[in-house]
Amino acid sequence: MTLNVVLPQSSTKVRATALDVHYGDKQALFGVDLDIRAGEVTALIGPSGCGKSTFLRCINRMNDLVEGARVSGSLTIDGSDIYDRTIDVVQLRARVGMVFQKPNPFPKSIYDNVAYGPRIHGLAQDQAELDDIVMTSLEKAGLLNEVKDRLLETGTSLSGGQQQRLCIARAIAVEPEVILMDEPCSALDPIATAKVEELIDELRENFTIVIVTHSMQQAARVSQRTAFFHLGKVIEIGDTEQIFTNPQQPLTQGYITGRFG
């Protein structure tokens, strides 16, 4: 913890060491070593099937839901191993929020969508505090002005981009430390994408963000650090600017210049 105070910008939030993931007989990740720093946006890029989503889903143990998935190696958040037996997965997911590729609001009201996380974790003492959490979260997600008059309408009635920002509001309502985003803009149009990207940049102040993206422009726009995955291995990790302007590995260079992918 003291480390965090001394080195707020470059302190490691999530550290993967020799991380292997198998789905049944198929190995998806091969000895991944990766540090994710607190208070930064880290982008994971790479061609389809390279394991970047798999890695993302290790961080909040969503792979537990996949039948036959095995994780070995170590993955720590603030120094404690999240695959340790003593770690409760429900508690972990309260600390590590997730935004999915396709907007997936609950078929409930906008209010209930955002209030759901705080409710199940008992984060609000009374209704007023819950209202406050919902409003703040919607505001942080830049959605409040658009929906403040129709909080009781269903979340699925919103447009795609609004739905995705609702999902982000839902994730930050729990005040997680880390937010994982799995291609959050792939189902959105360019204007909605721009709004979400703007939002990601603002959220960086309070949260550590890991984002998987297929769009290299997006990675360049929103992230401070970028990791390039290929065939289940991390080929290169570095500052985003350096990865895009001066990649050290020929594979990285090939990918970002569009020779394969």
Place this chain on the structure above:
Amino acid sequence: MTEMIQTTATRTAETVAARLNRRYTAERRFRALGLGAILLSVGFLAVLLGSIVDKGWTGFLQTQIAVEIAFDPQVIDPEGTRDPATLDTADYAALVRAGMAARLSPEADRATRRDLSALVSTMAADQLRAMVTADPALIGSRATLWLLASDKLDMVVKGQVPRQVGAAGNALNDRQLGWLADLEQAHQTRKTFNTTFFTAGDSRAPEQAGIWGAVVGSFFSLAITLLVSFPLGVATAVYLEEFAPINRWTNLIEVNINNLAAVPSVVFGLLGLAVFLNVFHMPRSAPLVGGLVLALICLPTIIIAGRAALKAVPPSIRQAAAGLGASPLQIVAHHVLPLAMPGMLTGTILGMARALGETAPLLMIGMVAFIVDIPKSPLDPSAVLPVQIYLWAGSPERAFVEKTSAAIMVLLLFLVSMNMVAIVLRKKFERRW
């Protein structure tokens, strides 16, 4: 080069054109076959429904005849005590007979009396008894009353059997037919709505038989079935679909559930007989046992429908809830189950509709008994609608034919409305993600 391409193109066009006719003919043939199949099945359905309605609609009517009754104090209460017990046990049938004789035949020999009595239902005497006990002041007065006709007269008036002595189904003799003609001439017969049919229990006399006992029995049975099979079925479906590990045992259970759905229902009846009656000594002929047996029959249907409904909930909802830190039980209780509920309810209603129509398993546990009383609780002996139909269909009296068809119509009405509810539920709660 260009020529070659052109030749190929021409050849392709020619080949296609040559086959085109055959292809369209095949299509027309196929359509005609499908249309024929549909027409044939619609035809069968129409014949079935038509024959039921044709035979049964008169079952909703009852024949009454107007008779002037003298409430003779000498017959009802010779001593003038107005004691309720005396009023209750008086010979009201004699009053009916006297009224009939006064109207139709002055002769008073036994054969005439018997012929006269055969025209009126024994219920007419009960009607008089009820009137007198309610208002003893009637004694000594005269009144023209509409009395319920006997089933034999009823059949002739409704035209269900020919007005011909000795004709199939006709139980009236020449003299009785003459009296009937006389009464009709004087407009002293009428057909009214058959309330008895909807308020009475079973009876040996067709004109007094009703389906209310069977409806109440069916209601109790289905209530038990629902109470047992819905929670069990939903819990099983949720466990198997959401929590159970996939291994040899759960596969075995799954295969067995699918097989149970196809087991003939009479087998479940035998099981009920062996377990509920012989081991647990539950009451025979009772809706409680019937309901339990029907619950066993419904259970596989509900489980299979429930699992299908759970499978149809998109995984993205589960992931969203899990991503927020919901525990597996919270994921199911807060999100998956509410979304799957309309599908589960639809499956349950369809299962209930099947249970409502089941007959064979209930015969095994003694629900085929002749029961006149309306059951007051699920522990009382009772009939159910399909068994009532079965019982009436086997009765020799001609008048039970229309009762059978009328009861079938009532049962079909219940079935159709249950299926409608299922369809409406499905339409109303159908969700798009």
